[in-house]
Amino acid sequence: MDAHVTYKDIGVSLSGHVGVVEIRRPPHNYFDNALINQIGEAFEAFDRDPKCRAVVLCADGKSFCAGADFANRPATGAATESGKHLYKEAIRLFRTKKPIVTAVQGAAIGGGLGLALVGDFRVTCPEGRFSANFNRLGFHPGFGLTCTLPRLVGQQKANLLFYTGRRVTGEEAVAIGLADVLVPLAEVRQAAIALATEIAQSAPLAVMSTRETVRRGLADAIEAATERELVEQEWTRKTADFKEGVKAWAEKRLPDFKSA
Numbered sequence: 001m002d003a004h005v006t007y008k009d010i011g012v013s014l015s016g017h018v019g020v021v022e023i024r025r026p027p028h029n030y031f032d033n034a035l036i037n038q039i040g041e042a043f044e045a046f047d048r049d050p051k052c053r054a055v056v057l058c059a060d061g062k063s064f065c066a067g068a069d070f071a072n073r074p075a076t077g078a079a080t081e082s083g084k085h086l087y088k089e090a091i092r093l094f095r096t097k098k099p100i101v102t103a104v105q106g107a108a109i110g111g112g113l114g115l116a117l118v119g120d121f122r123v124t125c126p127e128g129r130f131s132a133n134f135n136r137l138g139f140h141p142g143f144g145l146t147c148t149l150p151r152l153v154g155q156q157k158a159n160l161l162f163y164t165g166r167r168v169t170g171e172e173a174v175a176i177g178l179a180d181v182l183v184p185l186a187e188v189r190q191a192a193i194a195l196a197t198e199i200a201q202s203a204p205l206a207v208m209s210t211r212e213t214v215r216r217g218l219a220d221a222i223e224a225a226t227e228r229e230l231v232e233q234e235w236t237r238k239t240a241d242f243k244e245g246v247k248a249w250a251e252k253r254l255p256d257f258k259s260a
Helices: 033-048 086-094 111-116 145-153 155-164 170-176 185-200 204-214 218-236 240-250
Strands: 010-015 018-023 054-059 100-104 107-109 121-124 129-131
Touching: 010 033, 018 033, 018 185, 033 054, 033 086, 054 185, 086 111, 086 218, 100 111, 100 185, 107 111, 111 129, 111 145, 121 170, 121 185, 145 155, 145 218
Parallel strands: 018 054, 054 100, 100 121, 107 129
Antiparallel strands: 010 018
16 A cells, blocks of 8 residues: 555545545535545555555545535536546446445435446445435436446346335345445444455455456446546536436425427
8 A cells, every 4th residue: 555645635544455545525425537536546545555455435524525615616527637537537436346335325316326337345334314306406417327226236126226216225226236234323444454354354355356256357347437427517507407316406496497
């Protein structure tokens, strides 16, 4: 691990064979290109560290990640000066080699749900909330969710979550396969570290080899899905419905969409 590296928005540590990456933008941990890049750099550093055999992605605050802060920063997710969109930056998270356990202690909303699905496994609690709320905001899903969500819960349940934007509790998330472990809120991070520790007790080269086989083609499929998502987001984010969706979300009311 690059022990001398410090990051602005995340904390990184290694205990035994388990690396921990903590998002530190409480209370809601909204993301942008900078945050995704920092997480990517930390994951890649753990890939280079032979002491690390599994990684926990967790967050400090009420939410795991509430996605993009559209109410205050409507341009979130736009391309950076390098010309790379946030969702394209996120592809690197899916290309890292070591197993990832995500600790979802609160809301994982929109792109925040996409970030939670970067993990191989999710540990959550009754207070966990999972929502692909893009259509309710008036635009197309992103962060590769059109690929990753159906892979976990099946196409039909994924469609239901996309079209309605409904919030799923921690219990329901485990029941439909969106999450894997349900524990009390106070135990989420500890349980995620325990699962990562159990994975780390297996032979690390064999685990990485097996993971490569079972995930073969996944990152490429997510990248292809992302390209399609970006094309659709480009025009749906220019509609009056998107403006109304964001406004309604901020005002905590049902949107009045006009198909325009």
